[in-house]
Amino acid sequence: MFHQSLTRDAATVSFSDIAGAFSYALDLTEGQPPGHSIRCCYIAGRVAERMGVTGARLGHVHYTALLKDLGCSSNAARIAELYLADDRAFKQRWKTVPARLPSTLRFVFRETGRAATLGRRIGAVAHILRHGDAVAQEMIVARCTRGSAIARTLRRDEEVAHGIYHLDEHWNGSGRPDGLTGEAVPLESRLALLAQVADVFHQAGGRDAAAAEVERRAGQWLDPAAAAVFATLAREVGFWRDLESPLIDALVAARAPAEEQVVDEDCLDAITAAFGQVIDAKSPYTAGHSVRVADYAEGIGQRLDLTAARLRQLRRAAALHDIGKLGVSSAVLEKPGSLDEAEWVQMREHAAHTARILGRVGVLGDLADLAAAHHEKLDGTGYPLGLDDRTIRRETRIITVCDFYDALTADRPYRAALPVEQALAIMAGEIGRAVDADCFAALRAHVQTA
């Protein structure tokens, strides 16, 4: 039943539509205003077209700009650790810092350890000043390596993976990871970076601020020819009207490469796997969590005789259940001690974020509901909606027990992994509250015979 409706809907949806919807999760990770990736895609595409770029190359620019932040979650935990900072706010503010050394230093002094004790703060700043270069290189290498690998999981062309890898290269050679200069920087990367600068400053300070910043960085960070084309576009009212339109998603979808108008089931699986990797890269303590939960869920679903179509949907929902954690600060996710009230509110918000992110992607059917309910409880005390035994669906119950089991049997910031039997005993005590009896029996059978 689901399979049929998915196939019908999918025929009208392009890969770009789905990637565009998921790109909102990347914006959340970067602390950017919603729609940042979509707008960057629009800006880069318009500049490319004006520069005479056509055909497949235009498609490469499209996907490089749309997916430029695929690796962004990989440095979140490191930023929180090094700068004692909320990674999302830190990244957002960093992008508005002028490209000059005094500004960078001021930023480091101001942002590092804002909420930490003076002693810890001084220690952190000293560490950054001593190792700043190596730290920046390490974080950018992690980000671009991860981003290009995930682009390959998404089955994008090598030019897109390459474009994402070199996103942080600068025209004058001052960028990373390889310090490429001028036209040695892939065109896709040059345009994605220009679009990023333009959108960040447009969102923060308006049209004139965006135009001024691109002009200021021309010949330094940015390709001067592309910056000159942007300056022409920036004098056209229609360009800004499109960019500020509530219909920007549709405008960008209409610009997607024409040959990719059909999304099939395998493609949806590839997107699921890719974003599972984005989620798992966010936190070293939950690395592999999404994949393991998906594996357990599939095993339990088979034991409970779910149909092939439901199993496929279950696996996707399980892999993406924590996608909302991309909107939670790593300072909270990685905190070794117990969370205070405000931090708990932020942590619990991840389930609602999951609903919002997956809810954007209509073709994914009921995936958003199945995934976002994984912290609901049979006795009605869960979140975000307080659903209960009457309304929590079987797929969700399966995801919940798998999530619980993996949380107990993997290392956490506040405790080491528990042995299997101890984890199962704890879960048995929750039957009828957080844990469904049938799903638990299937899980126990699954892990004890594995």
Ligand SMILES: [Fe+2]
């Ligand atoms: Fe969760």
Ligand SMILES: [Fe+2]
């Ligand atoms: Fe989880």
